[in-house]
Amino acid sequence: MQRAGLEIVGDRRPESSLSxxxxxxxxxxxxxxxAEAYCFTLVHKLTPSEVLQRLDGRDEPALTGAEAVVEAAFGLSQQSDGKRQLIAMTAMGPWTLLIEPNGYLGVTEDRALPASAGTRWISHFVNINGLDSFLWAEDSVRRLWFEPIFPDHRWGTTPDELLDVMHNIGFHFGEDSPETDVSPLAAFALAQHMTGVAITPELLEGTTFTCCSAEVR
Incomplete structure (x- = not known):
């Protein structure tokens, strides 16, 4: 395992083009x-159908664009009395992207850690109350977990592996208290650094997502 900024996870952007x-x-x-509440997850070398199986999910109708996904997610939550979460998925090279509007399964360790067996799982979450988290799991092990708004406090087997990158990306450490909190956006950039997958407006607007739902436990 090499130091942060080099190729420590695979399919990563070089440091010179750091987002x-x-x-x-x-x-x-x-x-x-x-943006009010979401969980974005990237899973390495698993297809959407394989991710669905690992989450004990069930198929839902495909949807095009983030707006339709958000609407369907809230509709499913109401219909199921909050017991099921919609997950929109699409393959992006060797990664599968999962989007959960108003969801959190991707950062729920009793779901994410088993699902990461034999692969890498990068997930970040924000809810409407301002709670947030970032999870890097690999082969059922928590490599890194922290709250993006409080990056000084990190847990996992390699909590400092990406520390230099985190400083450069835009997380605010120590006494640094900016007028505008960009920690959720820094989480997107960190996930991109770790995977090479950029989330773009065109992706969110134009993709037809394979959808499934999973039970909220």
Whole structure:
């Protein structure tokens, strides 16, 4: 395992082209409903159908665009009395992207850690109350977990592996208290650094997502 900034996870952008929180400033303006509460997860070398199996999910109708996904997610939550969570998935090279509007299964360790067996699982979450978390799991082991708004406090088997990158991406450490909190956007940039997968407006607007739902435990 090499040091942060080099190829320590695979399919990672080189340090010279490091994305930062500033590259995701569009997210809240372009997708305000999704930005209120979400979980984005990237899973390495598993297809959407394989992820569905690992989460004990069931198929749901495919949907095009984030707006339709958000609407369907809230509809499913109401219909199931909050007992099922919609997950929109699409393959992106060797990774599968999962989007959960108002969801959190991707950062729930009793679901994510078993699902990461034999692979890598990168997930970040924000809810409407301002709670957030970032999880890097690999082969059922928690490599890194932290709250993006409080990056000084990190847990896992390699909590400092990405520390230099985190500083450069835009997380705020120590006494640094900026007027605008960009920690959720920095989480997108960190996930991109670790996977090579960029989340773009065009991806969120134009993709037809394979959808499933999973039980909320």
């Amino acid at each position: 930062t929180a500033a590259d995701y400033m569009w997210f809240e303006d372009r997708f305000p409903d999704l």
